Amino acid sequence: MQAFELLTARKTDDALALIAQYEGAAFIAGGTTVVDLMKCGVTLPPVLIDINGLPFGEIDANEERIRIGALVRNSDVAYDRNVVHRLPMLSKAFLSGASGQLRNMATVGGNLLQRTRCPYFRDPASRCNKREPGTGCDAFEGIHRGHAILGTSNHCIATHPSDAAVALIALDAVVELAAPGGTRRVPIEEFYIVPGATPSIENVLLKGELITAVEIPLGAAQRNATYLKVRDRASYEFALVAVAAGLEFDGGTITQARLALGGVGAIPWRVRGAEQVLAGKKAGPQAFKEAAEAALEGAIPRRDNAFKVELAKRAVVRALETVVRER
Amino acid sequence: MPLVSLKINGLKHKIELEPNVTLLDALRERLGLTGTKKGCDFGQCGACTVLIDGRRVLACLTLAMMHKEAEITTIEGVAVAGRLHSLQTAFIEHDAFQCGFCTPGQIMSALGVVQEGHAKTDDEIREAMSGNICRCGAYTNILAAVREEVTRASV
Numbered sequence: 001m002q003a004f005e006l007l008t009a010r011k012t013d014d015a016l017a018l019i020a021q022y023e024g025a026a027f028i029a030g031g032t033t034v035v036d037l038m039k040c041g042v043t044l045p046p047v048l049i050d051i052n053g054l055p056f057g058e059i060d061a062n063e064e065r066i067r068i069g070a071l072v073r074n075s076d077v078a079y080d081r082n083v084v085h086r087l088p089m090l091s092k093a094f095l096s097g098a099s100g101q102l103r104n105m106a107t108v109g110g111n112l113l114q115r116t117r118c119p120y121f122r123d124p125a126s127r128c129n130k131r132e133p134g135t136g137c138d139a140f141e142g143i144h145r146g147h148a149i150l151g152t153s154n155h156c157i158a159t160h161p162s163d164a165a166v167a168l169i170a171l172d173a174v175v176e177l178a179a180p181g182g183t184r185r186v187p188i189e190e191f192y193i194v195p196g197a198t199p200s201i202e203n204v205l206l207k208g209e210l211i212t213a214v215e216i217p218l219g220a221a222q223r224n225a226t227y228l229k230v231r232d233r234a235s236y237e238f239a240l241v242a243v244a245a246g247l248e249f250d251g252g253t254i255t256q257a258r259l260a261l262g263g264v265g266a267i268p269w270r271v272r273g274a275e276q277v278l279a280g281k282k283a284g285p286q287a288f289k290e291a292a293e294a295a296l297e298g299a300i301p302r303r304d305n306a307f308k309v310e311l312a313k314r315a316v317v318r319a320l321e322t323v324v325r326e327r
Numbered sequence: 328m329p330l331v332s333l334k335i336n337g338l339k340h341k342i343e344l345e346p347n348v349t350l351l352d353a354l355r356e357r358l359g360l361t362g363t364k365k366g367c368d369f370g371q372c373g374a375c376t377v378l379i380d381g382r383r384v385l386a387c388l389t390l391a392m393m394h395k396e397a398e399i400t401t402i403e404g405v406a407v408a409g410r411l412h413s414l415q416t417a418f419i420e421h422d423a424f425q426c427g428f429c430t431p432g433q434i435m436s437a438l439g440v441v442q443e444g445h446a447k448t449d450d451e452i453r454e455a456m457s458g459n460i461c462r463c464g465a466y467t468n469i470l471a472a473v474r475e476e477v478t479r480a481s482v
Contacts, residue, residue, distance in 0.1 A: 006346035006392055028390075035349070035388045036370055048346070050393055079445065099458020100443070101373060101436065104382045105389065235457035 001038050008050045012210070015051050016180050019208045022047040027210060029071055030106040032098075033114045041124045042115070042131055056109070056212050059083070065218055070109030070176075070211045074164070075100070077108060086218055089244050092227035093167035099236045109211035112165055112175065112191070113203070116158035117238055118147065129155045130199040145304040146240065149312075151266035152300060156199030159263060160192070161238055166262035167227055168214060169270045170244040176213040179206065188214070192267035202267075221248040221256045224327050228319040229262070230311060239263030241312045243319035247283065249327070254278045254287070261295060264312050271295040274316070283324050285317070292316040331392055335360065336404025346392050351375045353391035354401060362402035362431050366460070373459035376432040376439070377401050383439025385458075402431035405438070413479060414438060417472040425463035433459045437473045441480045452477060 005022075009015035019025050025047035028034050037043045056069035061082040068077055077083055078094035098106065106114075120126035120138040127136035139147055139157050148159040165188070173188045191203050205211070216222070225246030231237040242262030248255045257278035261269040274295035281287035292313035299309050328343040333353065342357050351368070354360040354377070366374030368387045375386040378400040405412045414437055417423070424430045436459045440446050446455035452473050453466075461469060 001347040001349075003345065003347055006390065028393075031390065031393070032370060032385075032388050035390065038347075039369060048390075052393065075443075099373065100439065100455050101376055101383050101385045101458045102370060102388075104439070105384050235454050 001035075002041075002044055004038075004045060005047045006050060007047060008053065010053050012054055012178055012212070013180075015049055015054060015210060016178065016208060018047075018049045019210070020180060022049075025049055027051050030073065030110050032102050032106045033110055037115060037122075040122050042122060051210070061086070063218070065215050067213055067215045068108050069213050071107050073104055074098070074106045074108070074111060075103040077164075078103065085223075087167075087171065087216060087222055087225070089222075089225040089227040089246060090164065090167045090171065090216070093163040093229075093242075093244060096227060096229040096239075096242075097163040108164070108214060111162055112168075112188075112211060112214070113205070114162055115202075117161045118158040119143070121158055130158060130195070130202075133198065133200050140302070143304065144302055146238065146263075147302065147305050148266045149264050149299040149301045149305055149308050150261070150269050150296075151194045153195045153197065153199070153266075155197055156195035156266065157302065158195070158199070158266065159238075160265055160267050162268060163227070163229060163239065163242060163262055165192075165268040166242055166260045167244040168216070169268040170225075170246060170258040170260035171216045171222055172258075174215045175211060176215065177205065177209045178212045179209045183212070185215075188268075189270055195266050219248065219256075221246040221258045224248065224323055225258065226319055226322045226326065228315055228322065230315050231263075241308055241315045243312075243315045245316070245319040245323050247278070247320070247323045247327075249283065252282050252284075254281055254283050257291070259291065259295060259316070261312060261316075264299070264308050273297060278320075283320075288317045288320045289313075291320065329392070331395055333358075333391065333394065333399060334397065335399045336401060337398075344391055346390060348391050349387055350377070350389050350391045350394060350399070351386035354386060360401055360403055363435075364428055364431055366429065366432075371460075372429070372432075373436055374429050374432040376435040376459065378435060378439060381439075381442060383436050400435075402435060405434065412438075414441070414472070414476040417475045418469075421468045421472040421475070422465075423468040423472040424461075424465050429459060429461045429463075433461065433469055437476060440473065441476055444481075446477060447481065449474060 026045035056071040246258035274291040364374035366372035
């Protein structure tokens with residue numbers, strides 16, 4: 001790892017002042033992404049600011065919402081009693097990501113900002129528009145079995161790696177951001193930016209801004225919910241396809257659906273078209289099949305990852321069936 | 328170079344450290360505690376698992392200087408006064424290793440699994456231990472050893 005300076009922020013104001021003061025500085029919390037990418041030579045911040053001492057380590061729940069501090073570790077969210085019972089898809093999503101050790105380290109804020117696992121992004125000897133804008137994309141003609149089929153562009157087909165963000169986007173989470181001028185709240189659906197011609201820009205976070213919390217509204221479709229992850233190994237592997245699904249019922253009729261896909265999108269992929277297909281329909285194979293077709297609309301598969309289209313459709317159906325069965 | 332105090336296995340060590348030294352390199356290269364192994368050095372194999380304040384983490388993905396106030400436990404601190412921990416005994420009795428390189432990480436991870444208390448069944452233990460790779464493929468016996476400790480701890 002290259003040399004850098006490590007500073008410690010004790011208060012939010014100090015953290016924001018330090019990041020503004022040092023050009024190219026980065027925050028470090030759990031470190032599982034930052035340290036990894038520094039070892040790969042993908043990011044080389046001259047200054048790291050340790051924010052573990054900031055007061056964002058609590059989960060707070062009331063009748064309407066659950067608020068999770070940005071520094072809460074992934075494992076602590078997953079096993080939180082309120083999250084397990086009222087947001088089961090979020091608990092399952094967190095538990096399906098990484099390993100026990102990594103979940104004990106990685107924070108919620110860091111999870112939202114984790115970088116793609118595209119091998120060409122992680123290898124500074126390869127061409128990558130995300131890592132070095134304008135250099136090209138070696139994934140296009142290279143090995144791209146794990147790459148995205150939705151939300152991609154001619155400049156980038158990298159997959160967003162987070163499981164939790166897929167659940168959070170299905171749950172209409174709001175991301176709270178702090179900056180020297182004050183705080184702002186961004187719906188997570190507006191937080192991520194598809195690659196387009198500028199894959200290096202991944203979200204709306206401004207220079208010097210800090211994620212302080214995510215807030216999730218509660219309801220029946222958030223509670224009758226699941227997260228299904230399909231991957232090459234049973235555990236400790238990134239998703240080929242993942243589905244976050246939640247349903248609200250009136251008898252046998254679906255009144256509200258929440259549906260998002262992981263492992264297939266350039267960003268965590270909410271499928272509102274499929275949600276609309278489900279709303280008002282009787283829960284069952286016909287509606288689920290139609291929703292699956294709608295969810296994959298606009299998919300652009302390439303040579304190695306065409307299997308993901310059918311796999312994702314079947315995963316959507318299975319996730320919805322699971323929600324009905326476990327209702 | 329800043330002088331940093333680290334508390335490892337109950338003992339305080341004062342060492343000179345640059346910020347870019349991982350906890351793994353501090354343990355192995357600076358303190359001679361080579362029980363913690365460097366497998367991949369990228370957070371993918373689990374060989375470097377240690378406990379920080381009782382929680383299992385990967386020493387290769389964390390900076391030593393960020394743990395000045397923490398209680399760090401490595402494999403060297405698991406046996407007390409020459410007496411093996413019951414989990415270590417279980418690894419021997421179940422022949423839960425071949426080359427032994429991943430074993431310190433397996434044991435530290437399993438201690439974390441027992442303390443977390445979420446894994447009871449074989450499938451849950453396999454899932455909880457999935458961050459520790461064994462290239463010899465001793466998984467069946469590792470599972471048996473961990474299961475024994477999980478059962479003992481829940482009695």
